[in-house]
Amino acid sequence: MGSSKGNLLVGQSGGPTAVINGSLVGVIHEALQQESIGEIYGMLHGIAGVLHEEFIDLRRESPQTLELLRHTPASALGTVRYKVKDEDYERLLEVFKIHDIRYFFYIGGNDSADTTHKVGQLAAHQGYELYAIGVPKTVDNDLPITDHCPGYGSAARFVASAVRNTGLDTIAMGDSGPLKLMEIMGRNAGWLAGAAVLAKERPEDPPQLIYLPERGVSPEQIVEDVRHCYSELGYCVVAVSEGLKNEKGQEISAGAGKVEVDAFGHQRKAGVVEYLAGLVREAIGETVRWDKPQYLQRSFGELISSVDREEAYQVGRAAVRAAVAGQSDQEVTLIRLPGREYAVETGLAPLSEIANVEHKVPAEYINAQGNGVTESFVEYARPLIGGPLAPYARLAKHRVPKRIRR
Amino acid sequence: MGSSKGNLLVGQSGGPTAVINGSLVGVIHEALQQESIGEIYGMLHGIAGVLHEEFIDLRRESPQTLELLRHTPASALGTVRYKVKDEDYERLLEVFKIHDIRYFFYIGGNDSADTTHKVGQLAAHQGYELYAIGVPKTVDNDLPITDHCPGYGSAARFVASAVRNTGLDTIAMGDSGPLKLMEIMGRNAGWLAGAAVLAKERPEDPPQLIYLPERGVSPEQIVEDVRHCYSELGYCVVAVSEGLKNEKGQEISAGAGKVEVDAFGHQRKAGVVEYLAGLVREAIGETVRWDKPQYLQRSFGELISSVDREEAYQVGRAAVRAAVAGQSDQEVTLIRLPGREYAVETGLAPLSEIANVEHKVPAEYINAQGNGVTESFVEYARPLIGGPLAPYARLAKHRVPKRIRR
Numbered sequence: 001m002g003s004s005k006g007n008l009l010v011g012q013s014g015g016p017t018a019v020i021n022g023s024l025v026g027v028i029h030e031a032l033q034q035e036s037i038g039e040i041y042g043m044l045h046g047i048a049g050v051l052h053e054e055f056i057d058l059r060r061e062s063p064q065t066l067e068l069l070r071h072t073p074a075s076a077l078g079t080v081r082y083k084v085k086d087e088d089y090e091r092l093l094e095v096f097k098i099h100d101i102r103y104f105f106y107i108g109g110n111d112s113a114d115t116t117h118k119v120g121q122l123a124a125h126q127g128y129e130l131y132a133i134g135v136p137k138t139v140d141n142d143l144p145i146t147d148h149c150p151g152y153g154s155a156a157r158f159v160a161s162a163v164r165n166t167g168l169d170t171i172a173m174g175d176s177g178p179l180k181l182m183e184i185m186g187r188n189a190g191w192l193a194g195a196a197v198l199a200k201e202r203p204e205d206p207p208q209l210i211y212l213p214e215r216g217v218s219p220e221q222i223v224e225d226v227r228h229c230y231s232e233l234g235y236c237v238v239a240v241s242e243g244l245k246n247e248k249g250q251e252i253s254a255g256a257g258k259v260e261v262d263a264f265g266h267q268r269k270a271g272v273v274e275y276l277a278g279l280v281r282e283a284i285g286e287t288v289r290w291d292k293p294q295y296l297q298r299s300f301g302e303l304i305s306s307v308d309r310e311e312a313y314q315v316g317r318a319a320v321r322a323a324v325a326g327q328s329d330q331e332v333t334l335i336r337l338p339g340r341e342y343a344v345e346t347g348l349a350p351l352s353e354i355a356n357v358e359h360k361v362p363a364e365y366i367n368a369q370g371n372g373v374t375e376s377f378v379e380y381a382r383p384l385i386g387g388p389l390a391p392y393a394r395l396a397k398h399r400v401p402k403r404i405r406r
Numbered sequence: 407m408g409s410s411k412g413n414l415l416v417g418q419s420g421g422p423t424a425v426i427n428g429s430l431v432g433v434i435h436e437a438l439q440q441e442s443i444g445e446i447y448g449m450l451h452g453i454a455g456v457l458h459e460e461f462i463d464l465r466r467e468s469p470q471t472l473e474l475l476r477h478t479p480a481s482a483l484g485t486v487r488y489k490v491k492d493e494d495y496e497r498l499l500e501v502f503k504i505h506d507i508r509y510f511f512y513i514g515g516n517d518s519a520d521t522t523h524k525v526g527q528l529a530a531h532q533g534y535e536l537y538a539i540g541v542p543k544t545v546d547n548d549l550p551i552t553d554h555c556p557g558y559g560s561a562a563r564f565v566a567s568a569v570r571n572t573g574l575d576t577i578a579m580g581d582s583g584p585l586k587l588m589e590i591m592g593r594n595a596g597w598l599a600g601a602a603v604l605a606k607e608r609p610e611d612p613p614q615l616i617y618l619p620e621r622g623v624s625p626e627q628i629v630e631d632v633r634h635c636y637s638e639l640g641y642c643v644v645a646v647s648e649g650l651k652n653e654k655g656q657e658i659s660a661g662a663g664k665v666e667v668d669a670f671g672h673q674r675k676a677g678v679v680e681y682l683a684g685l686v687r688e689a690i691g692e693t694v695r696w697d698k699p700q701y702l703q704r705s706f707g708e709l710i711s712s713v714d715r716e717e718a719y720q721v722g723r724a725a726v727r728a729a730v731a732g733q734s735d736q737e738v739t740l741i742r743l744p745g746r747e748y749a750v751e752t753g754l755a756p757l758s759e760i761a762n763v764e765h766k767v768p769a770e771y772i773n774a775q776g777n778g779v780t781e782s783f784v785e786y787a788r789p790l791i792g793g794p795l796a797p798y799a800r801l802a803k804h805r806v807p808k809r810i811r812r
């Protein structure tokens with residue numbers, strides 16, 4: 001490592017995903033091929049690991065472990081939810097200097113891009129040579145500029161599968177439970193709730209209704225939509241974003257008639273799906289069931305999208321190549337190429353344009369009624385889940401004539 | 407079909423499972439080979455479909471559809487939750503007679519066994535030749551006599567995977583969210599909650615604590631268990647059965663300080679996991695997260711146990727063979743064979759001994775503290791999920807020496 005310009009430090013931040021370790025492996029694999037990179041360090045629990053000098057030596061991990069890591073969900077280095085304070089940045093740079101860190105890669109979402117941007121700026125201000133690159137990651141898919149975020153495709157595949165399975169369960173129940181709601185991750189952006197549409201093969205397949213936080217909708221409208229769907233089909237499966245807002249832009253669960261009191265008498269906000277299930281049950285008088293898979297959506301290692309796995313790996317490699325080529329203060333992006341076959345290439349965008357910007361589902365992806373997504377959304381999202389879901393059978397159901405007349 | 411003794415009728419009842427269609431296909435495949443069987447009819451939505459003469463002709467389904475059906479979750483014929491009334495049985499027999507039904511197969515749990523038993527008894531009482539056989543199905547695994555129930559192994563595989571994935575997610579979060587609870591199906595029997603143990607490869611792996619409804623435990627004890635685990639490991643992942651009882655045998659969520667009020671002011675019972683999460687949060691002061699995958703546990707077609715799929719199919723075939731051999735008023739069972747390699751054969755047990763009997767987790771499968779399962783439970787359950795979960799990587803985490811002394 002005599003020719004190296006310095007050491008590399010990589011970390012993971014924010015909510016884990018099913019493929020965030022793929023980006024880590026991409027960074028390591030590319031770094032192993034670059035002569036200008038000396039040690040390859042991983043920070044434990046993100047930027048908190050830098051503040052406390054908690055580093056591990058990634059050159060000492062075996063090739064077999066790294067290969068298996070591409071198939072292992074959740075952040076192997078540990079992650080953190082910590083908003084870096086102004087006074088922390090000096091400390092970060094002090095740690096960088098003493099460990100001769102010249103390459104800094106932070107795999108995360110909007111907040112992580114902001115951290116990476118500020119570290120890069122401070123280093124530049126102090127004349128310390130540092131190549132700082134952000135690596136995109138979020139199941140919420142809410143980063144700007146990039147076509148989509150690694151992590152989203154696998155979470156979307158889980159959501160599509162979950163809605164398809166619970167939808168079949170609902171249809172099977174018939175009159176014994178024809179109404180089902182599923183709450184889907186995404187506090188401010190409905191990308192993941194929208195992906196429920198990928199459960200559909202035919203128009204009558206679940207989900208019948210999809211509600212995104214971008215479009216305010218009154219609980220009364222939701223009840224009417226369910227009533228209409230139920231009277232037409234005899235069942236109704238609804239995908240609801242956890243961050244759903246009413247027509248006034250207020251979160252639907254908060255203070256809307258529902259109070260949850262814990263063991264100590266404190267009031268708590270209840271989830272949107274429990275609230276809506278109660279509302280629909282009271283209004284329609286049928287059994288309403290709901291699912292809330294929560295953290296399974298971002299961690300389900302058995303249902304990783306092959307496209308997402310590969311892209312997560314490639315953004316890690318691209319980050320290292322960019323840094324070695326002299327780039328800094330940039331985020332790796334995915335650029336969808338024109339053409340009939342789905343293909344992407346990696347690009348770069350200034351971190352300042354990524355940091356703290358939330359990219360929501362645009363209006364042309366939401367239907368006019370605000371209770372579903374459009375065909376253009378389907379075209380956008382379908383390639384990201386990595387091939388169609390496994391085929392399921394449908395009985396032809398040839399009826400036997402009735403013999404008793406009454 | 408000139409030599410046939412009569413027609414066959416098959417139905418599905420109770421909660422769907424990921425492999426209940428496998429039993430249906432087993433019935434059809436075996437029936438297609440039996441000369442004594444004429445028409446092969448399926449009832450739509452279980453016994454309700456008999457009362458309303460809603461039958462489909464299963465001979466007209468294609469071989470390809472039937473093969474794919476073995477990989478398709480939920481009840482393809484539709485299911486029902488309907489307790490058959492005394493006055494219904496005459497009607498059932500009337501329908502049987504007019505369609506010349508001589509073979510009756512009902513795929514379901516305890517209630518379905520009761521229905522099948524009563525139908526068989528009434529036919530015998532009236533001198534109507536009928537061969538009525540119950541086919542076991544339930545994710546709760548709570549039928550007596552049989553070693554286990556088809557449907558359980560696949561649900562157990564989902565639970566083990568879900569706990570492993572959300573457990574990795576929890577460990578990755580570190581101080582930003584070290585406590586996680588998952589609510590698992592099973593109102594009265596903890597077989598499925600116990601299966602969470604199959605997420606473990608090493609002693610420190612999640613789940614750390616498992617609570618079953620068979621053993622009453624006070625909420626205070628659960629809080630203390632979590633506190634102890636958290637102080638030892640820095641994280642704690644808990645599997646909780648939905649039907650958990652306190653030390654007095656009362657359901658933990660009911661009236662235990664938690665009130666949920668819907669939009670119309672009606673009080674509702676909240677789930678055990680929400681209640682316990684609030685309790686732990688207040689007591690320990692750390693972020694507590696929870697998952698509630700509900701109906702995904704019994705419907706997740708992407709995670710079917712290969713053992714369960716095959717056994718579900720074989721109990722269907724065995725039911726038809728038994729009926730054609732002249733058996734009636736029996737339930738097919740699974741008998742585990744002695745020996746180091748897991749193997750089962752099918753058997754028969756009188757429906758009267760299955761009907762309405764709940765088989766709970768025996769004391770020797772629950773640990774002394776009441777917060778986990780024993781090694782003998784692991785030996786019982788492990789073969790049923792169909793091979794180990796896919797391997798995940800673990801970093802060796804060689805530490806880099808700190809350079810800043812403070």
